[in-house]
Amino acid sequence: MAGRGKLIAVIGDEDTCTGFLLGGIGELNKNRKPNFLVVEKDTSVTEIEETFKSFLARNDIGIILINQFIAEMIRHAIDAHMQSIPAVLEIPSKEHPYDASKDSILRRAKGMFSADDFR
Amino acid sequence: MDESAQSLDENLLAFMDQLELLEEKRIRLNSLIEQGWFFISKARYSMGNKQVSALQYASEIKPLVGVHVRALGHDNVKFCTDLPKQKNECHNCNALVEDIGPKEEGVRRRIKSKQTSIEKETVEELSNIKSPEDLSTSKSEPNPQQNPLQWFGILVPQSLKQAQLSFKQVIELSAEIATLQVQILNSKQELKRRFQEKEEKRIKKEETTGC
Numbered sequence: 001m002a003g004r005g006k007l008i009a010v011i012g013d014e015d016t017c018t019g020f021l022l023g024g025i026g027e028l029n030k031n032r033k034p035n036f037l038v039v040e041k042d043t044s045v046t047e048i049e050e051t052f053k054s055f056l057a058r059n060d061i062g063i064i065l066i067n068q069f070i071a072e073m074i075r076h077a078i079d080a081h082m083q084s085i086p087a088v089l090e091i092p093s094k095e096h097p098y099d100a101s102k103d104s105i106l107r108r109a110k111g112m113f114s115a116d117d118f119r
Numbered sequence: 120m121d122e123s124a125q126s127l128d129e130n131l132l133a134f135m136d137q138l139e140l141l142e143e144k145r146i147r148l149n150s151l152i153e154q155g156w157f158f159i160s161k162a163r164y165s166m167g168n169k170q171v172s173a174l175q176y177a178s179e180i181k182p183l184v185g186v187h188v189r190a191l192g193h194d195n196v197k198f199c200t201d202l203p204k205q206k207n208e209c210h211n212c213n214a215l216v217e218d219i220g221p222k223e224e225g226v227r228r229r230i231k232s233k234q235t236s237i238e239k240e241t242v243e244e245l246s247n248i249k250s251p252e253d254l255s256t257s258k259s260e261p262n263p264q265q266n267p268l269q270w271f272g273i274l275v276p277q278s279l280k281q282a283q284l285s286f287k288q289v290i291e292l293s294a295e296i297a298t299l300q301v302q303i304l305n306s307k308q309e310l311k312r313r314f315q316e317k318e319e320k321r322i323k324k325e326e327t328t329g330c
Contacts, residue, residue: 005185005186005187005188005200005201006185006186006187006188007182007185007186008184008185008186008290008293014172014173015156015159015160016152016156017173018159018171018172018173019152019155019156019159019282019285019286019289020286020289020290021176021180021267022267022268022279022282022283022286023184023267023283023286023287023289023290024182024183024184024202024267024287024290025182025183025184025290026176026180026182026267027180027181027182028178028179028180034180035182038173062185062186062188062198062297063186063198063293063294063297065293084194084196084301084304085188085196087198087297087300087301089293089296089297089300091148091149091152091293092149092152092153094156097149098145098149100142100145105300105303105304106141108304108307109138109303109304109307111307
């Protein structure tokens with residue numbers, strides 16, 4: 001890597017992770033901790049949530065990409081994250097197309113036009 | 120119309136523009152990801168079902184791409200990727216192809232027909248002897264910053280290279296979307312603050328006129 005920037009982390013299915021690792025975002029650090037999590041059928045929700053929280057706690061991660069169907073499993077943790085760094089991006093997965101109405105950022109932006117704001 | 124209402128309208132329009140831009144970029148991102156999956160599936164079809172999976176990931180992985188975060192003021196940040204240029208990639212590919220070839224240079228002459236040629240050969244051999252530094256560089260060292268394509272083999276199908284290109288574009292676009300998301304959330308906060316200010320002013324005005 002040319003200049004030491006921040007990393008991009010991925011939580012997704014096998015093909016999504018493979019694609020992004022092909023793109024060159026992958027890292028295994030000195031403690032052998034990866035910046036990606038391949039979610040399979042037997043991956044538990046707690047494991048996903050712990051990984052997501054560990055990515056949030058790492059200060060070398062700038063963006064977290066997460067499949068939307070996985071984001072749905074840990075929605076409370078995503079909604080609780082209010083800081084701009086790391087930015088959380090919800091992306092589609094092979095079996096679940098992207099639904100803008102579920103996106104936490106768009107839901108927050110949509111809140112602008114709720115009845116409470118205009119009262 | 121007073122100035123505050125006008126600036127509020129302008130902010131609202133800018134906010135709408137940002138949302139529209141986000142939607143456009145999202146559509147492009149989604150189609151690029153789909154394209155990437157399609158190419159991965161094609162590569163899997165030609166290489167074999169288990170040849171493109173998480174099992175092939177290298178044991179040593181170093182990032183080739185990073186994001187630089189720049190503060191823009193008003194709590195806005197900009198995410199910029201440092202993806203290597205296309206030309207450099209091609210140059211690296213050529214270098215890799217050369218590395219794969221035979222390590223020993225020159226052609227060996229096994230049949231020595233004339234004695235007169237022996238002297239010439241010894242001179243050539245002496246000139247071919249490399250310094251210890253050269254030898255150390257020619258040794259095949261595992262390069263941690265190698266192209267991730269090589270995890271899946273030396274001669275990978277074109278479709279896997281196309282998948283890599285698609286995902287590189289996705290990475291670049293995701294940095295742009297992340298920037299836009301932060302801008303949208305900040306614009307929303309700003310708008311909300313202005314709405315409240317406007318409401319307070321209106322209430323005060325009503326109270327004064329009521330008295």
